[in-house]
Amino acid sequence: MAFPAKYPSLNDTALTEEARSTLIRVIRVAFPHDSFPDGPYERTADTILKAAEESTWFRVSLTQGLLTLAHLAGGDFRQLDEDAATSVLRRIETTEFFGFIRRTTVLNLYDDPEVWDAVGYEGPSVDKGGYIDRGFNDLDWLPDPRIETYTGEPIVEIARSVPLAPPHAATHGGGQSAASTSADTSTQPGATDARQGQLQHSEATK
C-alpha cells in the first residue's frame, strides 16, 4: 500500500500549528461560550493532542479529520463564521473524529478553574471552611421555607381510588389501569372475532 507523500513514515502524524489552531476553532464552535477566555479552549486542544499521542486510533482519526475539514469547509475552516462552521460540524458529528473531540472536550473543558470563574462556580470549598459562613443560604429572592417534616395529615400511601383486595390474596383492577400493557389503539374496521361470535350467537337464538 502506498502512502501519500505527506506521510514520510506511518507514525509521523505530528500535527502542525495550523492543525492545532483548527482544532481549537472546532472546539469553540462545538462548545461555544461567549464568556470563556481562550485559555480553557487551548488547554483542551492540548489535552486532545496529548491523548492522540497515546492512541493510534485516535491519532489517525484526528489527523485525517483535521486535514480534510477544509474540504467540507470549502477553504480554511478557521475562516468560517459560527453558523457556517456549526453546519460543517453537524455534517460530521457521527464520525469518530468528531466523537473523540466531543467526548474529550466534555470531560476536560469544564474541569478548568478559568471556566468555573466564568460560570460562577467556586471550586473546592472544604479548605475555606465550607459555605456554613459563606452564603450556603444567601438566596434572598424567595421566602424562607419550612424545613421540618409536615405535621398535618399523613401521606395517603395508597390512593383511595384503589380497591384493596383482601390481604395478599388476589389481583385487583388498580394495577391493570397502570401502564402495564400498551394502550389499545386499535381502530380495526370490519368484523372482529368478537362481533362474529355475537352474530353467530344472535343467529342461533333466532
Add this chain to the structure above:
Amino acid sequence: MTRHGKPIEQDHETVVIIGSGAGGGTLAYELTAKGIPCVVLEAGPYLTNDDYTNNEWEAFNQMAWLDPRTTSGSWRIARDFPNLPTWIVKAVGGTTTHWSGATPRFKAHEFAIRSTYGRLEGANLLDWPITLAELEPFYDRAEIAMGSTHVHGRKPLPANNNYKVFANGAERVGYKHYSTGPYATNAEEYDGRPASIQDGFNFQGDKNKSKWSTLVREIPRALATGLLDLRADSHVVQITHDQTGRVDAVLYLDENGDLHRQAAALVCVAGNSIETPRLLLQSASPMFPDGLANSSGQVGRNYMRHMTGSVYAQFENPVRMYRGETMAGVIADESRHDPDRGFAGGYYLETISLGPAFLASFAEPGSWGREFTKIIDGYLRTAGLWIVGEDLPQESNRITLNPSVTDKNGLPVPNVHVDDHPNDIAMRSHGYKQAELLYDAVGSVSSHRTPPYPSTHNLGTARMSDKAEDGVVDRWGRSHDVPNLFVSDGSVFTSSAAANPTLTIVALAIRQAEYIADQLAHDGI
C-alpha cells in the same frame, strides 16, 4: 493487599464478609460487637477522609468502580456510558462513602407489590417474605446508627439555596410533605462526628465526616473490637464448596494479581448488585452448574436501578445550588401508589447539585452546540432536583458473564442488560412534568430534562423469597441452596420501592447479624 486489625489465619475457617459498604460494613460491626471474629475482603483500597478531594473528576477517578463492564438493552446508558452502567465506589466503606445520605423508609405496601399492584405485563413482581412491621425495629436501629435527621430527636438540616427554590416550588404546586430530610448527615454534632459545614461535594467523599458511612462508623468500631481482619485491595473471584455443597473458602486476588485462599465457615456476599451475582456465577461448579445458589435461575435477574431522572431549571436570579449539602431536600407527596397517574408505585423528588464538570458530562450526554452550552452558561442561576422512584423487576433485566470481554485479571466482565418497563417510562414522564411545574411556580425561565445517570442504586439480583423456586435467598438473606452462604446487600431486594435503598440495606444487615449470631450459637449453620 493491605491488612488492618487483628490477623486471622488463612486456613482458619471463619466468617468471611465480601464487601465493606452499607451491607458488609454494617454486618462486620454487628457481628464483631457480638464477639464473632470476621474477615472482610474489600476489592478497593483503604481511602480515608483525608484522601478525598474537592474535585469531581479527580475524586471520581480515585473512588469509583471503574473495572470494565458491558451493557445491552434499550436503556440510554448502553448508548451514552456503555462501559459505565453504575456509579458506585470501590474502596473501604463502599458506596456509603459517596452516597447522598437520604434515608426514607419503605412503605408497608412496598413489601407487597404483587398483591397491591396486581399482575403487570412484562414484570416479575413478587411480595417480600417480610413485612414493614418486622423491619421497623431495625429501621429504628439503623436510623439511630446513621444519625438520620428529623427522627429520634435529630435536628433537621438547614435550608440551603437549592432547597429554598425546591421547597417554595413544592408549596406553590400544593405539595405538603416536603422537608430537608431525613438525611444521614449531622445538622449538629452527633455520635462523635461534627455538624456539616455545608461544604458540598457529597459525591466526592465527605472530608468533614459529618455524613454517615461505614468508613467513619462501623469499620473503625469493628476494628476496635480486636476481632476484625480487614483486607483491602482484595478482590474475590470465587467461592468454593466441599462435596456436601457447603461453602468452604473464598479465592481472592491482591492488587498484584496474586491469588489467595481464605478458609470459611460462613460466607456473606455484599459486593453490590452487579458484583454479587457475578461472583455467584463465577463460582459455578459441576455441583452448581448454573452458578452458586442458583437453582431458581434467578441469580442475576430482576436487576433494578430505580426509575430516575433529573431536572435542572434556570432562573433570572442567582441560586448557587452547589453551596451546601448536595442533597438536603425531599418531597414525598408523589411516593404514594396511585394508578390514576398512569403507573404503579411512586417516586420522591430530592434536591441535587452537580458542579460544571459533572453537569457537562451528565446533563445531556452526546449533545453539543448552543443548545448544550446554554445549560452550562446558566450555571449560577440553576436549581436541580433528582427524581427517584420504584422500578419494576423484570426477569430479562439481568447480570450475565460476558466471556468475550475480560478484565485485567482475565475474568469475564459482567454484562448489564436493561430495558425500561412501560411503567418506568410513564413514571419518569410524570416526574419530569411535576418537576417542571414546581420550578415554573417559582419563576424558572427554562428547564432541562436530564436522563438517568449511571446507576447509583443497584438492586435485586439475588432476590428474597420464601420459596426456593422463585428466589435466591430466604427471609434472612440466607441462600436456599447453600446453608452457610448469605447475601447481605441490596441484591436481596425483592422489589425496589421508591425510597433510596441504603437505610433498608443497613436495617436488613443489622437484622441478619442477629440471625447469624443466633444460628452460630445454636449450631444452625
